[in-house]
Amino acid sequence: MTAASTGAMLLNLVTVLLVSGGAFFFAAGTAGLLRFPDVYCRLHAVAKADNLGLGLVVAGVAIQAGSWTARLQLVLTWLLVLASASVVCHLLARSSLRQGVRPVEEP
Amino acid sequence: MTDFFVGVAVLLLITVAAGLIRVARGPSPADRMVAAQLFGTTGVGILLLLSEGMDEPALRDVALVFALLAVVVSVAFVKRGWVRMGLDEESEADRDSTAGGGPR
Amino acid sequence: MSALPWILDGVVALLLIGLAYRLLDTRDLFEATVLYIAFGLTLSLAWVRLGAADLALAEAALGAGVTGALFLNAYQRLARRGEGRTDEESSGLTVVDDRVDEVSPAAALASYGVWGLIAGGLAWVLVTLPARDPILPVLVDAALEDAGVSNPITAVLLNFRAYDTLLEIVVLVAAMVGVWSLDRGSREFARNPADLGDEPILGALSRLVVPLAGLTAVYLTWTGAYATGGAFQAGALAAGAGVLLVAAGFMRPVTSAAPFTRALGVLALVVFTVVGLVSLFWTGLFLDYPPGAEYGLILLVEGALTVSIAVILVELFVDVPAIPEDDPGLRVLDPTGDPLGRVISPDGAFIRGAEEE
Numbered sequence: 001m002t003a004a005s006t007g008a009m010l011l012n013l014v015t016v017l018l019v020s021g022g023a024f025f026f027a028a029g030t031a032g033l034l035r036f037p038d039v040y041c042r043l044h045a046v047a048k049a050d051n052l053g054l055g056l057v058v059a060g061v062a063i064q065a066g067s068w069t070a071r072l073q074l075v076l077t078w079l080l081v082l083a084s085a086s087v088v089c090h091l092l093a094r095s096s097l098r099q100g101v102r103p104v105e106e107p
Numbered sequence: 108m109t110d111f112f113v114g115v116a117v118l119l120l121i122t123v124a125a126g127l128i129r130v131a132r133g134p135s136p137a138d139r140m141v142a143a144q145l146f147g148t149t150g151v152g153i154l155l156l157l158s159e160g161m162d163e164p165a166l167r168d169v170a171l172v173f174a175l176l177a178v179v180v181s182v183a184f185v186k187r188g189w190v191r192m193g194l195d196e197e198s199e200a201d202r203d204s205t206a207g208g209g210p211r
Numbered sequence: 212m213s214a215l216p217w218i219l220d221g222v223v224a225l226l227l228i229g230l231a232y233r234l235l236d237t238r239d240l241f242e243a244t245v246l247y248i249a250f251g252l253t254l255s256l257a258w259v260r261l262g263a264a265d266l267a268l269a270e271a272a273l274g275a276g277v278t279g280a281l282f283l284n285a286y287q288r289l290a291r292r293g294e295g296r297t298d299e300e301s302s303g304l305t306v307v308d309d310r311v312d313e314v315s316p317a318a319a320l321a322s323y324g325v326w327g328l329i330a331g332g333l334a335w336v337l338v339t340l341p342a343r344d345p346i347l348p349v350l351v352d353a354a355l356e357d358a359g360v361s362n363p364i365t366a367v368l369l370n371f372r373a374y375d376t377l378l379e380i381v382v383l384v385a386a387m388v389g390v391w392s393l394d395r396g397s398r399e400f401a402r403n404p405a406d407l408g409d410e411p412i413l414g415a416l417s418r419l420v421v422p423l424a425g426l427t428a429v430y431l432t433w434t435g436a437y438a439t440g441g442a443f444q445a446g447a448l449a450a451g452a453g454v455l456l457v458a459a460g461f462m463r464p465v466t467s468a469a470p471f472t473r474a475l476g477v478l479a480l481v482v483f484t485v486v487g488l489v490s491l492f493w494t495g496l497f498l499d500y501p502p503g504a505e506y507g508l509i510l511l512v513e514g515a516l517t518v519s520i521a522v523i524l525v526e527l528f529v530d531v532p533a534i535p536e537d538d539p540g541l542r543v544l545d546p547t548g549d550p551l552g553r554v555i556s557p558d559g560a561f562i563r564g565a566e567e568e
Contacts, residue, residue, distance in 0.1 A: 012108060015108070015111075016111060019111070019112070019115050019156070020115070022115075022152065023115050023118050023119060026118075026119050026122050026149055026152060027118070027122050029122075029126075029145060029149075030122040030123070030125050030126040030145065030149075033126050033129050033141060033142060033145055034125065034126065034128060034129060039135055039137045039138050039141065042129070042138060042141050043137075043141055046141050046144055046145045046148070050145060050148040050149065051148065053148075053149075053152065054148055054149075054151060054152050057115075057152045057155060057156060058155060061112070061155050061156060061158070061159050064108060064159050065159065070164065070167065073167050073171070074155060074167065076171075077151065077155070077167070077170055077171050077174055080171070080174050080175070080419075080420070080423060081147075081148055081151055081174045081177075083416060083419055083420075084174065084175075084177065084178040084416060084419075084420060085144065085147075085148060085177075087178075087412055087413065087415070087416040088144060088177070088178060088181040088182070088185075089141075089144070090412055091181065091182065091185045091412070091413060092137050092140060092141065092144075092181065092184075092185060093137075095137065095185045096135065096137045099135075099137075101135055101137065110213050110215050113213075113215045113216055113219055114215050116219060117215065117218050117219045117222055120219070120222050120223065120226065120256070121222060123226075124222070124226050124229075127230070127246075127249055130242055130245050130246055130249065131233060131237070131242065133239070133242065136241050139241060139242060139245040140245065142245065142249075143245050143248050143249060146248075146249050146252055147252070150252050150255075150256070153256065154256075154259065157259060161259075163259075163262075163264060165264035165268075165438065165439035166259060166264060166267075168264075168268065168427075168431070168439060168440070169255065169259065169264060169267045169268050169271060171427060172268055172271050172272050172276075172427070172444065172448060173252070173255075173271050175276075175420060175423070175424050175427065175448060175451060175452075176271060176272055176275060176276030176277075176447075176448070176451050177276075178416070178420055178451075178455065179276055179277075179280055179451035179454050179455060180248060180275070180276060180279045180280055180283070182413065182454070182455055182458045182459075183279075183280035183283045183284070183454060183458070183528070184283050186458045
């Protein structure tokens with residue numbers, strides 16, 4: 001086995017690990033969206049888990065991407081989602097609060 | 108590697124489908140919008156995986172457009188979508204609740 | 212050949228059908244709106260799977276994004292119209308008539324049977340249709356050399372069948388004129404200076420997203436000549452940026468009452484028509500571009516289309532009369548009520564639950 005193919009296999013392994021981790025966080029986000037008791041907790045699940053999941057997926061895909069411009073575009077897309085999702089979740093939470101949706105109390 | 112990417116895309120699509128249950132349940136409009144937000148983020152992930160899995164670079168552009176338009180829809184909702192609860196009382200009552208620093 | 216692509220397609224198809232069913236079945240209009248957005252995103256994935264990235268772009272930008280925002284607008288208007296009224300006379304946000312539930316099982320079964328038969332028949336026809344060699348791709352490929360652009364889709368849209376696209380922009384301009392004729396409530400958006408500066412975080416996000424969306428719009432317009440992209444996708448994206456600018460308070464809402472907005476809205480129509488007439492003069496055929504000038508003319512028309520589509524879509528979003536409000540000017544204009552559902556009594560007071568208190 002040549003060094004080049006070993007390197008490629010290692011990179012493939014890293015990709016599999018990263019993307020699988022990403023899929024796990026996406027699943028966790030969905031579980032949170034379905035299971036958490038109120039809109040604020042659900043926002044928390046979606047805003048955090050999904051963006052982390054997307055970051056891992058982007059990292060995994062970027063390893064396999066053919067060019068540096070493609071990688072740059074991948075990372076920029078992730079940064080955009082990161083910024084926009086956090087702001088949107090903030091806006092949703094605040095407007096919920098303003099509309100009088102009460103957060104759940106501790107049991 | 109192609110199969111792996113497509114397989115994970117299938118998994119993500121299934122999580123999206125499960126998340127859509129929240130759209131049906133609600134209860135508040137914001138809950139439903141959160142589910143749409145989830146679809147936006149996960150959709151970007153699916154498209155990026157497919158761009159490698161199907162070897163179609165154009166899908167990265169589609170993912171970018173997904174991400175950009177998800178913002179617009181959510182902002183439109185925050186600005187325009189709330190109608191149900193106490194619109195007229197909103198201004199005074201809620202300014203008080205937010206002026207106090209809000210919940211910790 | 213693995214089964215995974217088939218599974219992916221199957222999940223997409225099932226999701227589409229499920230979403231469509233629930234969308235039509237639900238009685239909550241807001242749920243239907245969100246489901247519509249989800250449907251658009253799923254449809255976009257379906258186009259991806261069919262190898263039509265152009266359509267996926269258009270569906271994500273126009274179908275899910277801009278139309279979703281427009282529906283949210285319409286939902287708010289409907290809901291506010293129904294505010295303070297009892298359910299029976301409400302605005303149609305939820306179906307109040309419960310009789311639809313009282314269908315007997317036999318009738319339901321018969322109905323499902325009939326529709327099942329029709330759907331099955333259609334599927335059978337589709338499957339048994341004789342396969343024909345697609346002739347259009349061959350024709351397009353043959354003519355692509357003289358089209359001026361190397362992206363076959365742009366070649367079809369802006370060269371071979373340019374008059375279709377010309378009429379599409381006519382439709383959009385007509386929509387703008389239609390909204391313009393309803394333009395009474397748009398001032399509500401403009402008259403809300405309290406909103407400006409109220410959203411520092413939204414402002415910060417807009418500073419990030421709007422330039423990026425603008426850049427992507429230019430990129431999509433430019434790249435449309437040789438790869439996935441085009442004026443409609445770019446215009447929708449630019450419109451999204453415009454909506455953000457208005458929502459964050461950076462830009463005064465464009466209204467079709469403003470001459471500048473009108474000029475930009477009809478820009479593409481004018482440019483397209485002038486290009487058509489010039490080519491009529493040059494080659495004797497309307498929209499048959501002079502040889503050698505195709506690329507420049509297509510790019511010119513695409514650029515104008517992007518601008519006009521963006522302006523018209525922002526206008527459609529912002530200019531929809533959003534909230535009925537007590538407008539002294541309206542009473543003078545229309546003392547008995549208006550077609551937008553604002554009921555005004557002869558003495559000028561609003562007959563609406565919220566106002567009466």
